Amino acid sequence: MEGPESPRISVLHVDDEPGLAETAAGFLQHENDGFSVETATSASEGLARLAESAFDCVVSDYDMPEMNGIEFLEAVRASYPDLPFVLFTGKGSEEIASEAISAGVSDYLQKRGGTERYTLLANRIENLVAQHRAEAGLQTRVRQQAAVADLGQYALTGCDLDTLFEQAIESVSAGLNTEYSKVLEYRPENDDLLLRAGIGWQPGLVGEAAVGAGDESQAGYTLQTEEPVVVEDLRAETRFSGPPLLLDHDVVSGISVIIGTPADPWGVLGTHTSKRRAFTEDDITFVRGVANVLTDAIKREQLEGDLRRAEQRYRALLENFPNGGVFMYDNDLRYLVARGEGLDVLGLSPDNMEGKTLEEVFPPEVVEIQEPRYRAALDGEKQVWTQEYKGRRYRVYALPVETDGEGRVGMVVSQDISEPSPGE
16 A cells, blocks of 8 residues: 655745845745745635635745735634734834734744844744644544444444445545445446446436446556545556546545455445545555444444345244244243244144243143153253153153253244144
8 A cells, every 4th residue: 555645835925026035935935845835925825725725834024915814824723713824024112013913924034134034934834734734633533433333323223225325425535525435236247336326426326327446447446456545636547547537537546445355245335435535544544444334334234134034034944934833932941933833733822831831831740741751851961751741742852952041941943743633
């Protein structure tokens, strides 16, 4: 997996004297080659630049026409309350400094002769941006962790998978500020992945569109590599091809992770953006956390489905057990289950057996024979005997059964072995 690169520091320097602005930009970039500096010659131009592009820090002069540095700062704070802002001015006074602090300036520096002022400015910018990114990163991690926890709680409410998928992709796009998110279901028989749920995609694609499961798609490559796949620029990607689903939506960057396990993948969770972006390790962890919630929910539904089907087969077997009955009982010889076609012949039914003890159901002469054998079965000894009841002859089997919830219980199977009457 390719690790994300350290992001550059983008600075907007506003000064009404173009020569000074360009000189400052050159010195800043010389002090730190990780700086990318753009200049503006007025506060109004600076506000327009901020609306068009993202910057990590603003450096502004104070004495400018139309709008001075304090007024510019107040306008910036109205839309970007946390953006680092350095007032870098040739006019120094306690009054200006006080106004700047009241308006929410991040730092205040006076222009002085010599290049050391730019060294100091570069250090202040770097420190402010590092602090801002750390605080923003912490807040983002907290939000992402809360989103994963909320999704996990939502999954436990018993919602159906399609509803959970919708909630998951909304959480991912909101947590990473991406335009597109998707859940792809792997279809081995077709060697592709179906767009099972999605946000941001063109209408009509969810439930219909599919991408290849090989290296012709990011999702297919994710299945092959068994690790999260991070793409910073799909246009320059060489590991796999960009499928039409991504190219048609001008996708540039994205993350995709496996839902399920590498050995038994259910599908892929992906999120994408049309803007070039370097995703962080925390971003990757967030997407994996959401995928893990989906994995657990899918496994739980599959297990519950298996249990439902097993119970249906079990009940069908009991209800249709021919010429006899199947019974389960506890340590008190109380019937837990009573089923089978033969109950009608005995004049019995599940309703008048289940919840009642052996003594409450059968007469004493039957209890005298069955009770010791029932108890021997509970002790682990299989019992087989023949018994007559209401004119019918039965072969009876009693054996121990280990259960998860009730420990050992007894099971009795009775089979009518009477000679058929004339005409039967």
